[in-house]
Amino acid sequence: MTYMFKYDSVHEQWKHHELKVKDEKTLLFGEKAVTVFGIRNPEDIPWGEAGADFVVESTGVFTDKDKAAAHLKGGAKKVVISAPSKDAPMFVVGVNENEYKPELDIVSNASCTTNCLAPLAKVINDRFGIVEGLMTTVHAMTATQKTVDGPSMKDWRGGRAASFNIIPSSTGAAKAVGKVLPQLNGKLTGMAFRVPTADVSVVDLTVRLEKEASYEDIKAAIKEESEGKLKGILGYTEDDVVSTDFVGDSRSSIFDAKAGIALSKNFVKVVSWYDNEWGYSSRVIDLVCHMAKA
Structure with a gap:
């Protein structure tokens, strides 16, 4: 993950704060520790323990509400699907984001x-x-x-x-x-x-x-x-x-x-x-x- 953050063929090298590995489960973005998981099933990821309120579901696999809801079982409070969804409410910033209601736990950012x-x-x-x-x-x-x-x-x-x-x-x-x-x-x-x-x-x-x-x-x-x-x-x-x-x-x-x-x-x-x-x-x-x- 550190390699993919540091180097990009289009956007070139990471130019912001220092990025390094603290241990096998933690990356440091500057001084901020970020927990890293290697878990296939979303409901098994301990988002709550890591203090993650929002999860960006960007695998392209869990794009409907039922599948994306697995992140909530792991302790996340909200899920944003970074793809179109067949049943999750869809929001485009600048167009209809003001229609978002706090009771919505799973939303799509469209394409x-x-x-x-x-x-x-x-x-x-x-x-x-x-x-x-x-x-x-x-x-x-x-x-x-x-x-x-x-x-x-x-x-x-x-x-x-x-x-x-x-x-x-x-x-x-x-x-x-x-x-x-x-x-x-x-x-x-x-x-x-x-x-x-x-x-x-x-x-x-x-x-x-x-x-x-x-x-x-x-x-x-x-x-x-x-x-x-x-x-x-x-x-x-x-x-x-x-x-x-x-x-x-x-x-x-x-x-x-x-x-x-x-x-x-x-x-x-x-x-x-x-x-x-x-x-x-x-x-x-x-x-x-x-x-x-x-």
Whole structure:
């Protein structure tokens, strides 16, 4: 674990406080001791003894409420699932986190793509209304993909070598927006292309608007929100950027003003970048902090 904290191919070496091993069950982050477990079954992990009030369930395995509840048996008070969940309440910081109630013990932070899409869709829907829309995410490689061709649990295309292919894939990110923004339920769907880059992804959202708006109107609305209520969540840029310019960007969604285009005043394509690792992890922390204050 110390090695994985110290070295990262994308985010480079750990630049913060000193990290070292105290003993076989303890890491030191500066002077702060952090207990380490090597236990397969979540309900056997003594979270209570370690003083862990919040557990971030990031294995990708225990993503429904019943499975995630195993952490509560070990003494945790709250569980945040760092993935979409079929039955846990879903929250996207900047969009619907204020709907969280203290009696909720298990919640989902949605996906990195939903965290990018939802703030963007919220602004457009609030200002102009969305009749319907399609999303495509051009998504960096992830750990579930294959180094070389092989069988995939998901589909045949998902088993092809990640670093050699542009791979069409399914995603529930657009539909999940309907869970955090009920007014958009059933109005959005989408798909993904997995591409051979290590980090940073981009959402392409094409929508039909209720109210007529020029592309300049849409840009102005997004810029205003990025400097106001959604500052730190939604970004805005008019620079000639590419994906690596967003490595380490903690914002959920950075609107690319030069990349979008309008066909008419009711039909528009908008583009927004996101560091699917760093940005999403930042929102997990934000959600935990929000829950702790509730």
